Amino acid sequence: MEQDSDRAFIKDKNVVKRLVIKLGTAVVTKKEGGIALERLQVLCEQIKELRSQDYEVILVTSGAVALGRQALKDRISVHNSSSFHKTVELNGKACAAVGQPDLMALFKTVFSEDVTQAQCLVTESDFRGKDFQKQLKETVEHLLSLKAIPLFNENDAVSTRTDPYEDSSGIFWDNDSLAALLAKELKADLLILMSDVDGLYNGPPCNTDSELIHTYIKEKHQGKITFGEKSRVGRGGMAAKVKAAVDAASGGIPVVITSGFDGHNVTRVLQGERVGTLFPRDTNKEESLVENAREMAIAAKESSRRLQAMTSEERKRILLDIADALEGNSHIIHVENEADVCEAEHAGYEKSLISRLALNPGKITRLANNIRLLANMEDPIGCLSRKTQLADGFILERISCPLGVLLVIFESRPDALVQIASLAIRSGNGLLLKGGKEAKRSNAILHKIITDAIPESVGRKLVGLVTSRYEIPDLLKLDDNLINLVIPRGSNKLVSRIKNLTKIPVLGHTDGACHVYIDRSAKMDMAKQIVLDAKEDYPAACNAMETLLVHKELAHTADFNDFIVELRKKGVNLYGGSRESSLLNIPQADSLSTEYSSMACTVEVVDDVHAAIEHINKNESAHTDCIIAEDQEVVEAFLGQVDSAVVSHNASARFSDGARFGLGAEVGISTSRIHARGPGLLTTKWIIRGRGQVVDGDKGVTCTHKNIPTETDGGTQEKRKEENMSKYLLHSLIFSAGFLLYPFICRRA
Numbered sequence: 001m002e003q004d005s006d007r008a009f010i011k012d013k014n015v016v017k018r019l020v021i022k023l024g025t026a027v028v029t030k031k032e033g034g035i036a037l038e039r040l041q042v043l044c045e046q047i048k049e050l051r052s053q054d055y056e057v058i059l060v061t062s063g064a065v066a067l068g069r070q071a072l073k074d075r076i077s078v079h080n081s082s083s084f085h086k087t088v089e090l091n092g093k094a095c096a097a098v099g100q101p102d103l104m105a106l107f108k109t110v111f112s113e114d115v116t117q118a119q120c121l122v123t124e125s126d127f128r129g130k131d132f133q134k135q136l137k138e139t140v141e142h143l144l145s146l147k148a149i150p151l152f153n154e155n156d157a158v159s160t161r162t163d164p165y166e167d168s169s170g171i172f173w174d175n176d177s178l179a180a181l182l183a184k185e186l187k188a189d190l191l192i193l194m195s196d197v198d199g200l201y202n203g204p205p206c207n208t209d210s211e212l213i214h215t216y217i218k219e220k221h222q223g224k225i226t227f228g229e230k231s232r233v234g235r236g237g238m239a240a241k242v243k244a245a246v247d248a249a250s251g252g253i254p255v256v257i258t259s260g261f262d263g264h265n266v267t268r269v270l271q272g273e274r275v276g277t278l279f280p281r282d283t284n285k286e287e288s289l290v291e292n293a294r295e296m297a298i299a300a301k302e303s304s305r306r307l308q309a310m311t312s313e314e315r316k317r318i319l320l321d322i323a324d325a326l327e328g329n330s331h332i333i334h335v336e337n338e339a340d341v342c343e344a345e346h347a348g349y350e351k352s353l354i355s356r357l358a359l360n361p362g363k364i365t366r367l368a369n370n371i372r373l374l375a376n377m378e379d380p381i382g383c384l385s386r387k388t389q390l391a392d393g394f395i396l397e398r399i400s401c402p403l404g405v406l407l408v409i410f411e412s413r414p415d416a417l418v419q420i421a422s423l424a425i426r427s428g429n430g431l432l433l434k435g436g437k438e439a440k441r442s443n444a445i446l447h448k449i450i451t452d453a454i455p456e457s458v459g460r461k462l463v464g465l466v467t468s469r470y471e472i473p474d475l476l477k478l479d480d481n482l483i484n485l486v487i488p489r490g491s492n493k494l495v496s497r498i499k500n501l502t503k504i505p506v507l508g509h510t511d512g513a514c515h516v517y518i519d520r521s522a523k524m525d526m527a528k529q530i531v532l533d534a535k536e537d538y539p540a541a542c543n544a545m546e547t548l549l550v551h552k553e554l555a556h557t558a559d560f561n562d563f564i565v566e567l568r569k570k571g572v573n574l575y576g577g578s579r580e581s582s583l584l585n586i587p588q589a590d591s592l593s594t595e596y597s598s599m600a601c602t603v604e605v606v607d608d609v610h611a612a613i614e615h616i617n618k619n620e621s622a623h624t625d626c627i628i629a630e631d632q633e634v635v636e637a638f639l640g641q642v643d644s645a646v647v648s649h650n651a652s653a654r655f656s657d658g659a660r661f662g663l664g665a666e667v668g669i670s671t672s673r674i675h676a677r678g679p680g681l682l683t684t685k686w687i688i689r690g691r692g693q694v695v696d697g698d699k700g701v702t703c704t705h706k707n708i709p710t711e712t713d714g715g716t717q718e719k720r721k722e723e724n725m726s727k728y729l730l731h732s733l734i735f736s737a738g739f740l741l742y743p744f745i746c747r748r749a
Contacts, residue, residue, distance in 0.1 A: 004274040006215050010254075011272040016189040018056040018144075019270075021047070022179035026196035027260030028063035028103075033070060035106060042263025043194075044110045047149065050266070051115070056144045058186065060152045060179040061103065065092055068099025096156035107151060116148040121155035122178070124171040128501065133185060133477070140186055154178055171473075171501075176244035184251040191248050192269055193241045194260030199277035200225070200242060216279045218246065245279040250468055255279040293474035296432060296464050297482040300405045303462035304430030308402060310458070312379035319375035319422055321453040323368040326418065329449050330364045336441040337414065344438050352540040352597050356412040357439055367415055371422045381428050385684065389706040395689040402428035403683055404484030407475055409434045409498060414442035416489065421450050421463050432475065432483070434466040476502035512542030513595045513621040514653045517612040517638065519629035520551040524559045526650065527628045528566060533652040534626065536570050540597045543624045543646075543656040547592070547602045549612045555605045570599070577604030593619040609634045613641045624648065624656040 009015050023043070030036045047057050069090055104119050111117060120139075126132045143150050154175055172178040176193060183191040202225060203210035213221060225242075238257075245255040258265045258276025268275045307315065326333070337359040344354050386398040406429055410416045417433055424431040435443040443465065451460040466472065475483065479502065486506045488498040499506050516534055518527045534545035554560045567574065575589035589602040592615070606612045609627070616625050626648040627638040639647050646656040693701050 004214065004272060004278070006278055006280065007269075007272040007274070010190060010270060013053075013055075016270070017054070018058070018186070018188045019050070019190050019192060020058045020060060020179055020183040020186070020188045021192045021194065021266065022060040022175060023062065023194050023260060024175070024196065025062040025066050027194050028061065028106075029066045035067070037106075037110070039261065039263060040106070041110045043260065043266065044107070044115075046264065046266045048111065048115055050270070051147060051149065055270075058140065058144075058150050058152065058182065058188070059107075060175055060182060061107070062153070062175045063106075064099035064103045064153060065095045065156060066099065067102045067106075068095035068097065071098050071102060093157050093159070100153070100155075100157065103153070104151070111149070116146065118143050118148050118150045120150050120152045122152065123155050123159045124173075125160060127171050127181070127185075137186065152178065152182060174240055174244075176240045177247065180244040180248040180251075180253070180255075183248050183253045183255075188253055190269075191245070191253050191255045192266060193245060193255060193257045194265070195238065195241060195257055196259065196261060197238070198259045198275070199257050200238060213277050214274055216242075216245070216277055222246075249279040249281055252281050254281045293471060294478060294482065296461070296466075297405055297475065297478050299459065299461035300430030300432055300464055301482060303459035304402065304405060304428060306458050307425065307430075307462060308381065308428040312381075315379075315426060315428070316375045318425055318454060318458075319371050322422060322425075322450050323371040323375070325449050325453045326364055326368045326371070326446075329445075330361050333359060333364060333442070333445055333449070334361065336445045337439075340414075340439050340441050347438075349438065353412050353438065356540055357414065357442070359414060359442060363415060367418050370419070374422055374426050377426075380426060387708050389708050390688075390703045391693070391701045393691045394693050394701060395708075397687040397689070398684050399687060401683060401685045405430040405432065405482060406485050406487060407432045407434070407483050407504070408487045408489060409472065409494065410489040411436040411494065412438060414439040414446055417443050417446050418450070421447075424463070425454075430462055432464045432466060434472060440467070473501060476504065479503040512544070512623045513546045513593045513619070514543055514624045514626070514656075515547045515549055515612075515616050516545045516626045516628065516653065517549040517606070517609070517616070518551060518554060519609055519612075519627060519631060519634050520553045521631035521634060522554075522628040523630065524554075524563070528563055530626070530628055530650070530652050531563070532566065532570065534654055535567070535572055535601055536599065537652070537654050539599050541654065542595075543653045544597070545601060545626075545653055546595050547604065547619070549604055549606050549615060551609075551612075552605050552607055564603075567601075573598075573600040575600065575602050577602060579605040593621065595621070609637055613638060616642050616644070624653045626651065626653050 027043075028036060028040065047059070050057055072090055072095060100121070104117070107117050122136075126136075140150050154172075172181045179191060179193065182188070197205045198212055200213045200216060201210040202213055202221075241257050245257060248255050256269050256276045256278050258269060262268075262275075265275050337357075341354060341358050344357055349357075380400055381402065383400040384397055385400065386396075388396045390396050406420075406424060408420050408431065410420070410433070414435065417435060420433065421431060433443075433447070444467075447463065447465040451463055454460050454462055466475065476486065476498070483504050486498060486502060486504050488495045488506065495506075514534070516531055518524075518531070531545065531548060538544060550560065564574070574586045575594075576586045577589060577592055586603070592602060592604070594602060604615065606615055609629070612627075622644045624646040625642050625644045627635060627642075628650055629635050629638070635649050639649060646653075648655065
């Protein structure tokens with residue numbers, strides 16, 4: 001057999017010692033049904049030999065469902081003369097439960113008594129627990145030290161997943177992806193995925209002109225190979241194997257896909273022979289291991305502490321340097337961003353995403369100016385918001401402080417990276433950023449420009465850029481106070497997935513389904529101006545109007561009819577609530593809380609302001625809601641009873657923005673009820689200044705709790721600090737579960 005120079009490393013037992021070998025259902029069973037006993041015996045003889053050569057072998061095997069289904073069919077066949085389950089439909093989970101003991105008995109037979117096997121059944125839910133992963137590693141290490149062979153299989157009988165198997169959890173979805181996950185978790189040196197074909201072909205294997213791909217090169221092959229149908233018996237197929245192989249290779253584990261029908265292929269792979277398809281370890285990326293994720297988080301935390309120790313002027317200088325660097329490099333930013341935009345257009349992304357993705361010189365200038373605005377604000381760290389004399393000579397103070405290290409996962413907008421990073425630097429936080437793949441070039445150049453402007457005394461690892469989605473699961477495992485808050489900024493699906501994968505506090509969001517209510521007391525010219533701005537100024541923004549509520553007395557007027565005509569002229573697609581759809585002869589909205597993020601909105605008629613309030617609170621996203629009215633009693637009822645982060649009177653919802661609030665930037669509009677809502681990145685801490693006081697069973701100190709101003713400037717400085725602090729605290733984030741800071745509001749270019 002031909003040797004392959006790409007595989008020379010595999011022959012070195014100092015490099016490759018621990019193997020994960022995955023056997024698919026098509027390998028374990030015959031095409032016509034039943035066990036492929038002879039094939040398994042040859043494979044297991046190889047594995048026994050490897051064990052004697054001090055290789056550490058971990059098996060991942062499919063086949064329980066197929067074995068169970070065959071056993072149940074045989075059982076039904078025996079009872080065919082009676083009415084016993086003649087029309088029974090075999091449930092896959094039941095088949096797995098029946099087949100699992102048979103599968104283990106099969107391996108016990110083919111391995112013989114001199115080899116110890118250990119059954120390890122897992123589900124995706126198990127991997128969400130840090131304690132499970134620790135126990136998994138300890139158990140496997142102990143079994144391998146005893147020269148036992150761990151046999152892993154997904155416990156389909158109790159798995160909570162249903163079709164489609166590749167769901168939002170992203171942990172694993174079949175035994176191929178389980179094998180890749182185990183290879184990374186258990187630090188394997190090589191993963192071998194055994195199939196019913198020789199490897200990956202550049203076309204259907206049955207075609208005579210199709211060629212075997214000996215070494216998979218992602219840049220050359222990804223997206224250019226068409227896969228056939230799934231496996232005849234399993235859930236996967238070659239597409240699933242390739243996806244698992246790319247996953248493992250991106251995490252630092254080389255992979256070979258080869259045929260399990262040739263009983264000697266495992267040995268041939270380890271001899272460096274050119275069998276199957278090699279997926280080389282991705283050397284261009286950091287290994288997706290917990291240790292590397294930990295190092296990234298530690299570096300950000302250490303840098304943030306050095307940043308916090310700097311003076312306000314020094315932190316201000318960093319931001320001003322970043323602003324200048326952005327403008328000075330606007331040309332190269334435009335080049336890289338244009339490449340992202342062209343690729344997104346070619347891939348057929350929606351126009352709203354491409355709009356969010358695009359950067360131009362005008363937008364870069366606005367980003368730079370917002371950074372300068374943030375830099376010139378009063379120092380947000382150490383703002384005194386409360387000072388209390390607990391007793392004579394015993395003072396309690398509440399001051400603002402950074403959150404710590406933030407992991408922000410965002411989609412689409414590269415300008416989000418700039419705004420988050422600048423706000424984190426001004427507020428003394430460390431930062432790990434993961435942007436969407438559609439903006440990878442833009443994010444890379446922006447990250448480089450920003451970190452190049454950070455002085456060595458702080459460290460450029462203050463702001464880390466996560467370049468692969470495979471690193472995110474490892475970062476989400478760092479719940480030992482290395483990462484203090486996770487902010488997933490994007491779709492509800494993204495937020496839900498992140499919440500399911502971590503024990504770190506997550507600030508999640510609701511949709512930005514913002515409402516505008518036009519009361520009968522409204523000035524219609526003003527109303528038209530505000531509504532058009534709230535909808536068309538930037539429809540993709542989270543503070544754009546998505547629902548227009550109208551007082552019933554306006555619904556039949558000529559002014560309102562003109563209003564609707566104007567919206568249609570502007571290209572706004574209208575959808576109606578239960579009352580308005582019939583009135584205006586427009587399609588009924590699928591939901592009364594839809595966030596369109598485009599030139600569309602829902603229109604609904606309500607009886608009065610109280611009905612409007614009820615509608616908003618029932619269908620809320622708690623983001624931004626507006627009233628257009630002149631009746632002060634109506635206005636106060638709306639402002640007081642609408643439970644949203646921002647409530648506006650006679651002004652566009654588009655003003656709900658960190659920069660427009662005078663905060664310089666934002667990580668989005670928080671809709672959380674916990675502690676604070678709005679933009680910002682601060683929390684508070686308490687400082688006690690005493691003279692040796694002790695509690696002594698509450699007899700040591702008699703507390704008076706007297707609020708006192710600062711001594712400087714007759715309290716004026718204190719008031720100024722409190723005013724500044726109130727801006728930040730109203731919009732700060734805290735470590736509690738809640739709804740997320742929603743997307744950046746990006747001005748239209």
